[in-house]
Amino acid sequence: MAQHFEREEYGWRMRRLLDAMQDNELDVMLLFAQESMYWLTGYDTFGFCFFQTLIVKSDGSMRLLTRSADLRQARHTSIIEDISIWTDRANADPTMELKNLLNDLDLLGSRIGIEYDTHGLTGANCRKLDNQLQSFGDLVDASGLVSGLRLIKSPAEIDYIKTAAGLGDAALDAALPLIKPGGKEADILAAMQGAVLSGGGDYPGNEFVIGSGKDALLCRYKSGRRVLDENDQLTLEWAGVFARYHAAMMRTIVIGKPTERQLELYDVCREALEEIEQVLRPGHNFGDVFSTHAKVMEERGLTRHRLNACGYSLGARFTPSWMEREMFYSGNEQNIRADMSLFVHMIIMDSESGTAMTLGHTYLTTDDDPAPLSAHNLDLIVR
Numbered sequence: 001m002a003q004h005f006e007r008e009e010y011g012w013r014m015r016r017l018l019d020a021m022q023d024n025e026l027d028v029m030l031l032f033a034q035e036s037m038y039w040l041t042g043y044d045t046f047g048f049c050f051f052q053t054l055i056v057k058s059d060g061s062m063r064l065l066t067r068s069a070d071l072r073q074a075r076h077t078s079i080i081e082d083i084s085i086w087t088d089r090a091n092a093d094p095t096m097e098l099k100n101l102l103n104d105l106d107l108l109g110s111r112i113g114i115e116y117d118t119h120g121l122t123g124a125n126c127r128k129l130d131n132q133l134q135s136f137g138d139l140v141d142a143s144g145l146v147s148g149l150r151l152i153k154s155p156a157e158i159d160y161i162k163t164a165a166g167l168g169d170a171a172l173d174a175a176l177p178l179i180k181p182g183g184k185e186a187d188i189l190a191a192m193q194g195a196v197l198s199g200g201g202d203y204p205g206n207e208f209v210i211g212s213g214k215d216a217l218l219c220r221y222k223s224g225r226r227v228l229d230e231n232d233q234l235t236l237e238w239a240g241v242f243a244r245y246h247a248a249m250m251r252t253i254v255i256g257k258p259t260e261r262q263l264e265l266y267d268v269c270r271e272a273l274e275e276i277e278q279v280l281r282p283g284h285n286f287g288d289v290f291s292t293h294a295k296v297m298e299e300r301g302l303t304r305h306r307l308n309a310c311g312y313s314l315g316a317r318f319t320p321s322w323m324e325r326e327m328f329y330s331g332n333e334q335n336i337r338a339d340m341s342l343f344v345h346m347i348i349m350d351s352e353s354g355t356a357m358t359l360g361h362t363y364l365t366t367d368d369d370p371a372p373l374s375a376h377n378l379d380l381i382v383r
Contacts, residue, residue, distance in 0.1 A: 168240030
């Protein structure tokens with residue numbers, strides 16, 4: 001066995017899930033999100049790109065349906081004892097095998113909660129699933145059930161997140177000596193990812209963002225590498241990752257003498273982030289965080305240069321994204337509670353002047369002030 005948590009931890013998580021299932025009158029859950037399977041059982045694989053599901057009954061019993069390639073993976077990394085294999089072959093329909101398995105488990109006519117909103121269930125497989133089960137039971141979209149439970153982190157999870165944050169700091173420390181005129185993006189990226197891996201961490205749920213010059217205005221990774229100019233800008237978004245738990249950071253670093261516009265935009269980013277720290281606590285919701293961000297941007301005349309979200313919850317995630325479902329956007333009524341790990345980013349992309357400025361931290365919420373998890377401060381980095 002190679003689980004990252006004690007059996008008691010998994011038992012606590014199962015009890016929370018069963019309570020939520022009872023509240024929603026669900027007889028069974030079909031988990032398709034790899035994060036949900038990992039959280040509940042420790043099952044760790046990238047095999048979710050193929051069809052697989054974890055069946056969780058209201059009595060707490062579980063059965064995994066997966067491919068033969070993940071049989072040993074499940075046995076080695078999880079607490080799952082009952083595993084069924086669907087067979088790879090021409091014109092295979094694993095949803096039919098799932099239906100037969102549910103029938104064998106005496107679940108005909110049950111109220112079935114399904115995680116539809118996940119990368120672990122493709123559109124093609126979803127159509128097959130609904131076709132097979134539409135007359136089998138009452139299908140309920142329960143996409144947010146486990147992800148909602150995962151918002152509140154246990155003490156053991158918080159320990160992993162803090163370790164991940166330390167690896168994120170190590171990545172920045174490794175990059176800084178290389179960020180200078182003539183510095184190569186390739187070397188910077190290699191140093192950052194290498195620091196996380198050599199520190200005992202994992203690959204991230206998505207690629208690190210790195211872009212200089214005009215590419216500094218991008219919020220996504222793109223292929224291709226530049227060499228830094230005498231006066232340049234470099235946007236980095238990265239995460240320390242440990243046991244699949246992420247702690248993200250974001251910075252735009254100035255190479256050479258900062259322009260007036262860069263200094264202006266940095267001041268706005270910092271002002272917005274510091275104001276958000278006052279609402280990133282119980283008594284407020286995710287929408288309040290975005291409203292605070294939007295207010296500062298509007299007051300400084302930067303509405304057209306900001307994004308329509310300013311962060312999200314973080315935790316144990318798998319490709320293709322380290323973002324959890326809950327984000328800071330307008331109208332999100334998800335309440336903030338203690339022991340959430342939340343990444344807040346200020347992103348200003350002024351395409352008119354070609355100026356980028358970003359600033360982002362991961363925080364652990366408490367009953368009072370949020371605790372930034374990075375040892376680095378929020379000062380503008382100039383190289």
